[in-house]
Amino acid sequence: LLQFFNKRKTYFAHDPLQQCVVGDIVLLKALPERRSKHVKHELAEIVFKVGNVIDPITGKPCAGTRFLENPSDSENLTEADTTYLSEKLHELKVCSTDK
Incomplete structure (x- = not known):
């Protein structure tokens, strides 16, 4: 259910x-x-x-279910951002499985 x-x-x-x-x-x-x-x-x-809510996974500001800045823009991601996201995903035990 x-x-x-x-x-x-x-x-x-x-x-x-x-x-x-x-x-x-x-x-x-x-x-x-x-x-x-x-x-x-x-x-x-x-x-x-x-009005000051931070997404716990990406660390980016959001309003409801929308990000205030686009977290998927690879040109805007810094080395620190990608490291932070990788650590969060590892911490949450989220992995991608390509089949």
């Missing part, structure tokens, strides 16, 4: 420095005791600010 059920859940979290905005991708940490009726978590880390 290949099905995906998208479920949404709203979390109220304490952000003492008020550094988050709607759309940020964050990591929350459960509080040992509730701060209020609804607030049970606190901000642990801002993973990505809204």
